[in-house]
Structures are given as C-alpha cells and as structure tokens.
Amino acid sequence: MGIVATSPRFTINHVDNRSDHLDVAWADGHQSRFDAVWLRHTCRCDACGTYESGIRPLRLTEIPDDIALSEAGLNGDGGVDVVWSSDGHSGRFDADWLRSTCNSPAERRRRRWTPTLWGREIEGRVPEADYAVCKTDDDARLTMLEALRDYGFVLLRNVPDDPEVTAEIAALAGPLRVTNYGSVYDFTYQPDALVYGDLNVKLDPHCDEPYRQAPPSITCFHFVRAASTGGASTMTDGFRLGDEMREQDPEAFKLLSTVPLTHYRRLLKTGRDFRMRAPVFSLDEEREVAGIRLNDRGAGPIDADSELVRPMLRALRKLEAMLFDEANQVVVPVGSGEALFFNNQRVLHGRTEFAPDGERYMRTCNVELDEFYSTLRMLAQQQGREGAFMNLPHGALT
Structure with missing residues (x-):
C-alpha cells in the first residue's frame, strides 16, 4: 500500500491461529486480533475482489457465521496466508494492510485525524x-x-x-x-x-x-x-x-x-x-x-x-x-x-x-x-x- 514494510510497525514477528480469530504479534510490540469472518469478508484475492475497486463478487451472505481458520502462517513477503475450513478458500494479506486496518483501540485512535486548533x-x-x-x-x-x-x-x-x-x-x-x-x-x-x-x-x-x-x-x-x-x-x-x-x-x-x-x-x-x-x-x-x-x-x-x-x-x-x-x-x-x-x-x-x-x-x-x-x-x-x-x-x- 506504499508504506515501507521494513518499519517495525509493519513487520510481523509471528501469528497464532485461534480458529475463530488470528492473533498477530508485531515487531514494535503491538498485538492485533483479526476475526475469522472479518478476514473472509475482506479477502483480497482475484476471486473475491476488493472494496477499493468496487469489483467485489463476494457477498457477506455467502459466508457462514461459524467459519473458522484451518491454517495461518507468514509468507515470504512478510504478510499472512490463511485457509478457511468451510470451503478451503485461501487468502493472502499484506502486513501494512493488516496493521492499517487493525481494530485495537490504539490503532483506531492512530487512524483518527486530530485537527490543530488555533486562535x-x-x-x-x-x-x-x-x-x-x-x-x-x-x-x-x-x-x-x-x-x-x-x-x-x-x-x-x-x-x-x-x-x-x-x-x-x-x-x-x-x-x-x-x-x-x-x-x-x-x-x-x-x-x-x-x-x-x-x-x-x-x-x-x-x-x-x-x-x-x-x-x-x-x-x-x-x-x-x-x-x-x-x-x-x-x-x-x-x-x-x-x-x-x-x-x-x-x-x-x-x-x-x-x-x-x-x-x-x-x-x-x-x-x-x-x-x-x-x-x-x-x-x-x-x-x-x-x-x-x-x-x-x-x-x-x-x-x-x-x-x-x-x-x-x-x-x-x-x-x-x-x-x-x-x-x-x-x-x-x-x-x-x-x-x-x-x-x-x-x-x-x-x-x-x-x-x-x-x-x-x-x-x-x-x-x-x-x-x-x-x-x-x-x-x-x-x-x-x-x-x-x-x-x-x-x-x-x-
């Protein structure tokens, strides 16, 4: 996404597959949790499409509410590869995209712009x-x-x-x-x-x-x-x-x-x-x-x-x-x-x-x-x- 991935903020140390969610540990000490359904709904592969392009065949109604992760691990590019158990679908997520969409309170505050007030x-x-x-x-x-x-x-x-x-x-x-x-x-x-x-x-x-x-x-x-x-x-x-x-x-x-x-x-x-x-x-x-x-x-x-x-x-x-x-x-x-x-x-x-x-x-x-x-x-x-x-x-x- 244009952000240099060598920064500790965008470097993943390891991932833990918890079935219904994925835990990600970052090099700067931050911890992220990504829900399995959330990950499936945001899968960015060619078949699923992306929300940025508006070309997105995947529908939320097609995703079971009890979907689980069967596999998860780091790939050679420093991102995360996952496989879902219900249909065997696989997805790949870049590290900078995951960090920029992390829903932890700290990251949501970081994404929130703060104006410079003046008089x-x-x-x-x-x-x-x-x-x-x-x-x-x-x-x-x-x-x-x-x-x-x-x-x-x-x-x-x-x-x-x-x-x-x-x-x-x-x-x-x-x-x-x-x-x-x-x-x-x-x-x-x-x-x-x-x-x-x-x-x-x-x-x-x-x-x-x-x-x-x-x-x-x-x-x-x-x-x-x-x-x-x-x-x-x-x-x-x-x-x-x-x-x-x-x-x-x-x-x-x-x-x-x-x-x-x-x-x-x-x-x-x-x-x-x-x-x-x-x-x-x-x-x-x-x-x-x-x-x-x-x-x-x-x-x-x-x-x-x-x-x-x-x-x-x-x-x-x-x-x-x-x-x-x-x-x-x-x-x-x-x-x-x-x-x-x-x-x-x-x-x-x-x-x-x-x-x-x-x-x-x-x-x-x-x-x-x-x-x-x-x-x-x-x-x-x-x-x-x-x-x-x-x-x-x-x-x-x-």
Missing part, C-alpha cells in the same frame, strides 16, 4: 507555502495540503498575478467544483452589487453558501490585485469555537449541534431559490465537531418547537459573540500575487473594509472536500506517508 496566537506565523515549489515538487505540495488539512487554511506565496492561472492554482487541491457562480468567480468592487462580497464593506466571519446541501469546502482566493488600502482577510477556527462552547455551555452546544437552522438564498434574477435545514455544528461518530455552517446574514427564523426558540436564540447569540470577538480572529494580509486556501466547512472567513477605488481584484473557486481528501491520499501513498490511512472528518453534513 489569535498564530497571527504573524500562519501556515504558508511557495506556489512555484508546490507546483513542481510533490513532497512540498503534500506538506502544503497537510497544513490545509490540519489548520484549515494555508497562505500560498509567489503566485502569478495572471487571472488565467486561477484554476491551475486551485487544482493543487483537486478538480474544481462548478456552482451557480460557475467554476471561477470574479470579485471586484461594485457599489450596486448583488453579491455582498463585491461591496467594499467589512465582512464579519461567516461560512459561504450554508444554504446548500453540501456547502463549498476547499476555497481558493486568488488575489490578482490586492486592495490599495484595507481588505485583509480574517480567519476564525470553527472547530475551536465548537470545543470552547461545549466546555463553557454544554446545553447551548447541544442545541446548536442538534436543532437545525434554515439557511436561505433566493436569487430571483437568476431563477434560483436555495434553502437547507441543518445544525450549525456537524458531529462525527465520536461526537467531535466535524463541520460548521453559519452565516448570520442568511439564517432564517428559528423553526423549532416553541420551547426551543428562546434557548436557540441564546445559544446563537453566545456563539456569534465568540465569533465576532476579534480575539478569535486571525488577520491575514494577502498581497497581490498570493492565494489563500481555506476549508469553508471549518474556517469562517471575513474581511476588513477596503478602499472603493476599484483596485482590488480577487478570483475564487472551490474544490470538493472528497476530491481534496483524494488528492491528499494519493500524494501520501506516493510519498510513503501513513497519512493515507487517516479517517478524515465528513464536514458540514447532517
């Missing part, structure tokens, strides 16, 4: 990378994308100020997403703008397009020309806000992660009417924050049981007070010929007011979260990094 303290030392290097060096590109994964944003320096390369810049993270704004949208100052971002006013921290079933995720702001005065970006870590709110006011956090808001956008001139009901915070199976969707300018009336209306408004007020507190915002001045990538389902972005002289010209586009993860995994496998096996958050989905 104002990182101002002036935000994650950044060089575009020219990332474009030609896969290791540098992967490091840049890992920063985007871990922090939720990354600043890209030395970017061409040519508007024709915007899509190429964003493609570092994956294929572009097409929305009602097209694949690339131009932000320029317009005093009578239909899009709020085309005004020159200060923008409070917000998520873009929470009214969609799947909001934009990885967003790229390409600054062809920065504003002559003002226009700095602000970044706020929604994951950190969620953790702090849960600690300070568990009941408010529970409401915001269970009671949906209705997010609206009606564009009559273009014949579009969007709305989506979803909680502010999306949680994963461990009840950790996996995504956020919030734009107070587009949140409709609370549509919930009457006894929940006032508590929900209190919870929202508390969250927005934290959100609009500049102590939770990182100011990121982005100059001409630079680009800012951020995860719109984690990081709430804003902007300081800028001079309405028409100088500022920014282009923006998006990459789907699953496409970003795919790019990450492929590069991690190519570079032999274990990050390819990480379980990553599903984002702002209900």
Whole structure:
C-alpha cells in the first residue's frame, strides 16, 4: 500500500491461529486480533475482489457465521496466508494492510485525524507555502495540503498575478467544483452589487453558501490585485469555537449541534431559490465537531418547537459573540500575487473594509472536500506517508 514494510510497525514477528480469530504479534510490540469472518469478508484475492475497486463478487451472505481458520502462517513477503475450513478458500494479506486496518483501540485512535486548533496566537506565523515549489515538487505540495488539512487554511506565496492561472492554482487541491457562480468567480468592487462580497464593506466571519446541501469546502482566493488600502482577510477556527462552547455551555452546544437552522438564498434574477435545514455544528461518530455552517446574514427564523426558540436564540447569540470577538480572529494580509486556501466547512472567513477605488481584484473557486481528501491520499501513498490511512472528518453534513 506504499508504506515501507521494513518499519517495525509493519513487520510481523509471528501469528497464532485461534480458529475463530488470528492473533498477530508485531515487531514494535503491538498485538492485533483479526476475526475469522472479518478476514473472509475482506479477502483480497482475484476471486473475491476488493472494496477499493468496487469489483467485489463476494457477498457477506455467502459466508457462514461459524467459519473458522484451518491454517495461518507468514509468507515470504512478510504478510499472512490463511485457509478457511468451510470451503478451503485461501487468502493472502499484506502486513501494512493488516496493521492499517487493525481494530485495537490504539490503532483506531492512530487512524483518527486530530485537527490543530488555533486562535489569535498564530497571527504573524500562519501556515504558508511557495506556489512555484508546490507546483513542481510533490513532497512540498503534500506538506502544503497537510497544513490545509490540519489548520484549515494555508497562505500560498509567489503566485502569478495572471487571472488565467486561477484554476491551475486551485487544482493543487483537486478538480474544481462548478456552482451557480460557475467554476471561477470574479470579485471586484461594485457599489450596486448583488453579491455582498463585491461591496467594499467589512465582512464579519461567516461560512459561504450554508444554504446548500453540501456547502463549498476547499476555497481558493486568488488575489490578482490586492486592495490599495484595507481588505485583509480574517480567519476564525470553527472547530475551536465548537470545543470552547461545549466546555463553557454544554446545553447551548447541544442545541446548536442538534436543532437545525434554515439557511436561505433566493436569487430571483437568476431563477434560483436555495434553502437547507441543518445544525450549525456537524458531529462525527465520536461526537467531535466535524463541520460548521453559519452565516448570520442568511439564517432564517428559528423553526423549532416553541420551547426551543428562546434557548436557540441564546445559544446563537453566545456563539456569534465568540465569533465576532476579534480575539478569535486571525488577520491575514494577502498581497497581490498570493492565494489563500481555506476549508469553508471549518474556517469562517471575513474581511476588513477596503478602499472603493476599484483596485482590488480577487478570483475564487472551490474544490470538493472528497476530491481534496483524494488528492491528499494519493500524494501520501506516493510519498510513503501513513497519512493515507487517516479517517478524515465528513464536514458540514447532517
């Protein structure tokens, strides 16, 4: 699977066949247990197929619940060969695949990605990378994308100020997403703008397009020309806000992660009417924050049981007070010929007011979260990094 098998983590010392399961002892001292039915269901031989390819003739209903292992042992490649007693079927499992799918608590924790939470303290030392290097060096590109994964944003320096390369810049993270704004949208100052971002006013921290079933995720702001005065970006870590709110006011956090808001956008001139009901915070199976969707300018009336209306408004007020507190915002001045990538389902972005002289010209586009993860995994496998096996958050989905 791309991981060097000479590492003690991926070197098997010995295996013990326990009939209904297989015990594996690793060179680093770890012990794994693999269920016999689980092994049969995940057999990767040509006849059974693989779940990665989707070509998998084997059905779970064909496997007896009392199936047992009749033989098991190490093979010449350092993996494990097994034979099942019911039908004499044989299977071969690579050591790195077994370790990366081990269901021990320690290994499941290891596979679980942990975000780097941040606040104002990182101002002036935000994650950044060089575009020219990332474009030609896969290791540098992967490091840049890992920063985007871990922090939720990354600043890209030395970017061409040519508007024709915007899509190429964003493609570092994956294929572009097409929305009602097209694949690339131009932000320029317009005093009578239909899009709020085309005004020159200060923008409070917000998520873009929470009214969609799947909001934009990885967003790229390409600054062809920065504003002559003002226009700095602000970044706020929604994951950190969620953790702090849960600690300070568990009941408010529970409401915001269970009671949906209705997010609206009606564009009559273009014949579009969007709305989506979803909680502010999306949680994963461990009840950790996996995504956020919030734009107070587009949140409709609370549509919930009457006894929940006032508590929900209190919870929202508390969250927005934290959100609009500049102590939770990182100011990121982005100059001409630079680009800012951020995860719109984690990081709430804003902007300081800028001079309405028409100088500022920014282009923006998006990459789907699953496409970003795919790019990450492929590069991690190519570079032999274990990050390819990480379980990553599903984002702002209900």
